[in-house]
Amino acid sequence: MHIGDIKLIFPAIYMSAAAIVVLILGVIAARRPGKGLDHWLPSHYLAPVLVFSGLFFSAAALIQSFAGMGLSIEVPIGSEMTRAPAVALFVTSGGHAQLTVDPFAAIFTFIAFAGTLIVMLISLDHFGERQPHKAEYYSILMFATAAVSFAASATDLIAIYLSIEFLSLTSYVLAAFAKTDRRSGEAGLKYFLYGAACSAIGLYGMSILFGVTGGSTALTAVARGLEDARATGAAWVGVVFTLVGFGFKLALVPFHFWAPDTYEGAPTPVAAFLSVVSKAAGLAVMTRFLTIVAAPDEPVSLSWYWILVVLTAVSMFYGNLVAIPQRNIKRMLAYSSIAQVGYLMIGVLTAMHSFGGPGRLLSGFFGVPSAAVRSDVANLDLVTWDMQGVLIYTLAYLFMNLGAFAVVSVVGKKNPLNPPLANAEAYKGSEIENYSGLMRRSPFYATSLTVFLISLAGVPPTAGFVGKLFIFGGAIRMGTSYPELIVLAIIGVINSVISAYYYLNVVRLMFFAPAEGKSEISASIPANTAIAICLVTTLALIVVVKPVASLMSSAIYSVVPGVIR
Amino acid sequence: MSHSAYGIPITWFLTLGAMLFCIGLFGMMVRRSAIGMLLSVELMLNAANINFIAFGSYLKLPTIAGQIFAIFVITLAAAEAAVGLAIVINIYRLEQHVDVDKMTAMKL
Numbered sequence: 001m002h003i004g005d006i007k008l009i010f011p012a013i014y015m016s017a018a019a020i021v022v023l024i025l026g027v028i029a030a031r032r033p034g035k036g037l038d039h040w041l042p043s044h045y046l047a048p049v050l051v052f053s054g055l056f057f058s059a060a061a062l063i064q065s066f067a068g069m070g071l072s073i074e075v076p077i078g079s080e081m082t083r084a085p086a087v088a089l090f091v092t093s094g095g096h097a098q099l100t101v102d103p104f105a106a107i108f109t110f111i112a113f114a115g116t117l118i119v120m121l122i123s124l125d126h127f128g129e130r131q132p133h134k135a136e137y138y139s140i141l142m143f144a145t146a147a148v149s150f151a152a153s154a155t156d157l158i159a160i161y162l163s164i165e166f167l168s169l170t171s172y173v174l175a176a177f178a179k180t181d182r183r184s185g186e187a188g189l190k191y192f193l194y195g196a197a198c199s200a201i202g203l204y205g206m207s208i209l210f211g212v213t214g215g216s217t218a219l220t221a222v223a224r225g226l227e228d229a230r231a232t233g234a235a236w237v238g239v240v241f242t243l244v245g246f247g248f249k250l251a252l253v254p255f256h257f258w259a260p261d262t263y264e265g266a267p268t269p270v271a272a273f274l275s276v277v278s279k280a281a282g283l284a285v286m287t288r289f290l291t292i293v294a295a296p297d298e299p300v301s302l303s304w305y306w307i308l309v310v311l312t313a314v315s316m317f318y319g320n321l322v323a324i325p326q327r328n329i330k331r332m333l334a335y336s337s338i339a340q341v342g343y344l345m346i347g348v349l350t351a352m353h354s355f356g357g358p359g360r361l362l363s364g365f366f367g368v369p370s371a372a373v374r375s376d377v378a379n380l381d382l383v384t385w386d387m388q389g390v391l392i393y394t395l396a397y398l399f400m401n402l403g404a405f406a407v408v409s410v411v412g413k414k415n416p417l418n419p420p421l422a423n424a425e426a427y428k429g430s431e432i433e434n435y436s437g438l439m440r441r442s443p444f445y446a447t448s449l450t451v452f453l454i455s456l457a458g459v460p461p462t463a464g465f466v467g468k469l470f471i472f473g474g475a476i477r478m479g480t481s482y483p484e485l486i487v488l489a490i491i492g493v494i495n496s497v498i499s500a501y502y503y504l505n506v507v508r509l510m511f512f513a514p515a516e517g518k519s520e521i522s523a524s525i526p527a528n529t530a531i532a533i534c535l536v537t538t539l540a541l542i543v544v545v546k547p548v549a550s551l552m553s554s555a556i557y558s559v560v561p562g563v564i565r
Numbered sequence: 566m567s568h569s570a571y572g573i574p575i576t577w578f579l580t581l582g583a584m585l586f587c588i589g590l591f592g593m594m595v596r597r598s599a600i601g602m603l604l605s606v607e608l609m610l611n612a613a614n615i616n617f618i619a620f621g622s623y624l625k626l627p628t629i630a631g632q633i634f635a636i637f638v639i640t641l642a643a644a645e646a647a648v649g650l651a652i653v654i655n656i657y658r659l660e661q662h663v664d665v666d667k668m669t670a671m672k673l
Contacts, residue, residue, distance in 0.1 A: 092628070158634050165641050169648050176652045185656045186668045192649050193602050193665065197593050200609035203638065204586050207616035210634070211579075215626040217634065264671045331671075 005089055008065065008101035011058040011109050012149035018050040019142035026135015033130075044129060047138035048120040048526075051113060051145070058113045058149075062106040069103055069558050087558075088155075096218030100155040102558035107391060107551075108152035108284045111398055115277040116145040118402045118530045123269040125527030126409045137177060141273065144170035148277055152284040155292070157206045157217040160285055161199075164249060167281050168195050171274060175266040187265025194258040195248060202245015208238035219292040226293065239293070240304050246289065249282025252345065253315040256338045263334035268412060268430070271330055272405035275337045276398050283344055287390060290352040291559045308349065309484050316342030316495040324502045329408055330430050332502060333401070336456060339499060340397055346488045347390030347471045350478045351556055353485070388552035389474040393467030395548070396455070396541055400464050403534030404452040407445050410523040410531070411435065435506055437515025445521060446510045448531050453503040455538050458496045463541035468496065470549065578619035586612035599653045599663040603646065610642045 006013070022043050029038035068086035075082050075091045088097030099105075120141065131137065147167035154160040172195065176188020210217060212235045213225025226235055244255065251259040263271040290308075319339025326332040412429035439446040455462035472489040479486035541548070585608050592605030614635040621631020653663050660668075 158630070158637060161634075162637060162641070165645070169641075169644055172648050172652060176655060179655055180659075182659045183670045185652065185659055186670050188652045189599060189656055189665070189668070192652055193593075193599065193606075196603070196606040196645060196649065197590075197609070200589070200606050200613070203610060203613040204582075204616070207582075207613040207620070207634075210617060210631060211620035211624070215620060215624040215628075215631060217630050261671050 008061060008068075008087060008089060009099060009149075009153065011054060011061050011113065012146045012153075014057050015051075015054055015113070015142050015146040015149065018047075018054065019139040019146065022047050022050065022142065023135055023139035026139065030133075030135060042129065043135040043138050044124050044127075044131070047142060048117060048124070051117045051120060051142065055110070055113050055117065058106065058110045061101065062103065062110055065101050065103045065106040065558070066554070069554070089153075092218065094218075094221060096156065096216075096221050098156045098159045098218075099150070099153045101153045103551075103555035104288070104391075104559045105149075105153035105284070107555050108280055108394075109149040111280055111394060112145050112148035112152070112277050115280070115398050115402060116141060116273070118399075118406070118533060119269050119273045119277065121526040121530035122272060122402075122406045122409050123267075125524045125530075126267065126269050126413050132179075133177075137174070140170050140173055144174065144273070145277065148281040148284075151281040154285065155219050155288065157210065157219070157222065160219075160289070161203060161206060161245075164202075164245065164281065164285060165199060167278060168199060168249075171195075171278055174270045174273065175262055177270060178267050181265075183265035184267060185265075187262040191258045191262040191266075194255070198248030198255055199245050201241050202243075202248075205238045205241025205244065208234055209242060212238055219289065223293045236304060240307070242289070243286075243304070243308070246282055246286045247311070250279060250286060250341050250345075251338050252311055252341050253318050253338065254311070256315075256318075259338060260331050260334040263337075264328055264331045264430075268330065268405060268409035271334075272402050272409070275333065275405065276401050279337070279341070280394055280398070283348070283390070283394060286345075287348050287351055288559055290348060291354075308345070309488065312342050312345040312349065312488055313491050314342075315339065315345065316491060317498075320495050320498040320502075323499070326502070327432055328430055329412075329432050329435065329506065332432065332506075333404060333408070336499060336503075337401065339495060340401070340456070342495070343468065343471055343492055344390060344393055344397070346475050346485070346492055347393055349488070350471075350474045350485060351390055351559070353478050353482055354556075388549060388556045389467070389470035389472075391552040391556055392470045392545075392549060395552075396463035396467035396538070399534045399537040399541075400452045400455040400462070403531060403538060404449060404456065406527060406531045406534060407449040407452065410445060410527050411438070411521055432506060432509065436509045436513035438510040438521075440515045441519065442521040444528075445523075445531070448535050449510065450507050451535060451538055453506060454500075457500040457503045459500070461539070461542045463538045466542050466545050468492070575619055575623045578615055578623075582612045582615040582619070584612075585609070585615065597664050597666045599649075599656070599665055602665070603649050603653070606649075607642060607646070610638055614638050 025037065025041060025046065026043035029036065029041065029043065032038060065087050071086040072083050073086045075084050077091070077093045080093070082091060082093055082095050084091040084095040084097060085100060087101045088099070089101065090098035120138065123137070127134065144167055147163050147170060150163035151160065151167060154163050172188055172192040175191045176185050178184035209222055212232060213222045216222050216225050248255040263275065266274065316339050319335045319342065323332050323335035323339070326335060408430055411434065451462065455464035458464045458468040472492055475485040475489040479489065589605045589608030589612060592608065593602055596602050596605060617631040617635045621629060657663055
């Protein structure tokens with residue numbers, strides 16, 4: 001690789017470097033809190049500013065990756081020249097790469113950066129300026145964001161494992177960050193134990209994949225190796241175990257057990273981060289793995305494909321039905337996010353079918369694109385009911401879920417200005433009954449939360465509706481060849497109706513129940529800014545859907561190297 | 566897959582790996598102490614390492630990808646143990662035990 005190629009992963013490198021700067025300055029400043037360096041350059045202001053400038057770098061990388069899309073370069077490996085995608089980094093013989101910063105990866109990087117910025121604004125309000133170990137908190141958050149960026153571009157089992165573990169290790173620390181809170185410690189421990197076990201199972205699966213494919217770690221090489229090894233049971237075990245590792249990050253049923261406890265116990269901004277940014281990494285890796293490695297037309301892989309289809313349906317039903325009786329709003333949002341992953345998985349499965357397995361991939365990558373791929377690309381209108389749904393829904397989910405968590409953080413934080421409500425002993429701040437009459441206490445937060453919740457339920461004209469339209473529309477379009485996708489789309493619509501019940505229950509309490517307290521809820525400017533950004537984006541996505549969808553549709557085609565738009 | 570120069574078939578290594586993995590998974594399910602579960606995870610990670618190294622050396626690859634993967638995993642396992650033990654110590658300070666069955670601060 002050329003040293004100039006570094007510019008492709010510059011956002012991730014920048015984010016890691018910025019995290020180190022925040023950490024070092026913060027440690028120096030912590031010796032004299034409130035004075036000197038801590039007064040002039042406090043890490044809780046430095047970190048958001050650095051992440052905000054990182055947004056521009058990630059936008060620049062997005063443009064770079066679109067410019068390099070479909071192009072290939074000659075890379076010297078030893079004495080030979082190898083052809084590889086122009087956006088590939090650390091190329092090995094055969095044109096396989098550790099990292100591929102295609103538009104798909106760049107969009108996930110941008111989503112992660114934007115999400116982290118909003119999480120930081122929420123944190124600023126939630127923890128306040130006197131937060132202990134704030135430099136460590138903000139720098140770990142930035143490291144986790146860099147890990148998401150690496151995970152989104154990882155196209156090799158080693159890179160995938162390392163970036164996912166990087167993200168996991170930072171997330172465990174964040175979940176357990178409130179050191180004096182038993183619930184936070186418990187959240188961190190449960191998250192850690194489930195995470196470590198699932199990633200070990202995933203790693204074991206990768207080691208089997210490595211063996212049965214004749215020693216390949218690059219996803220494109222694994223796909224080729226699986227062509228021969230597909231009939232063996234070992235290959236099946238390898239793929240399924242690897243998917244367990246990804247399923248944990250997504251909190252897909254049955255790897256979701258950590259989610260409710262972790263979301264409830266972790267500090268609210270951390271729960272917001274875990275539910276959106278960390279999940280985006282799992283989604284990116286899952287999409288890439290399935291689109292490159294999967295071949296649903298083969299009999300053996302069919303069996304794990306059906307497992308995924310069933311888990312997608314079960315995730316939606318389980319998440320939505322268990323969310324109904326919840327009394328804690330963070331727990332309710334945790335179960336709702338399990339259901340949201342079900343919707344996203346419909347999009348992933350649709351995207352997976354759009355490439356039809358490694359046969360078409362390999363003819364596209366190691367030669368000219370196959371006729372089928374070319375006709376797909378030629379038919380691509382600016383806005384098609386296609387498989388860009390997973391990206392559009394991720395974008396919508398980012399803003400609506402972060403917005404909901406932002407309001408939960410503001411309402412639930414321990415603030416002298418928000419005295420405990422009726423029963424001081426039982427008051428935890430995020431019980432759903434605390435939202436009674438919120439409209440009379442704070443119309444802005446009540447209205448915002450209403451918008452976010454109806455968006456999560458998928459009511460037009462919100463972002464959630466747009467995302468679901470593309471997910472279900474794409475599934476139904478692809479369903480002409482794969483009828484199970486139509487079934488999943490119907491299950492998704494039924495589940496949207498179920499979810500409306502518990503989302504609207506909160507809205508009902510806010511608007512029609514008598515207020516328990518009289519005091520107005522106050523929040524600092526950063527939290528209000530975060531809520532306003534989420535509110536505007538949730539409402540405005542439908543206006544800009546056409547350019548966004550065309551951007552996303554070209555991005556999703558970049559997942560498989562060699563497809564030329 | 567052929568025998569190596571040492572005369573031990575690869576299946577022996579793979580069986581050892583599979584056994585370690587199963588012991589780890591079993592320990593993960595029956596152990597109630599967080600430390601015990603941490604130990605079980607290490608077993609599972611090392612099971613994968615044995616697989617990587619066995620495949621890496623028996624497949625006669627042009628690269629050493631398997632061995633490199635194993636080195637990365639060893640490094641990560643150390644980092645994971647550090648983070649995990651830090652969390653466990655913090656829990657112990659707050660609750661004076663590390664029994665995951667007794668951790669029921671959050672239940673519906």
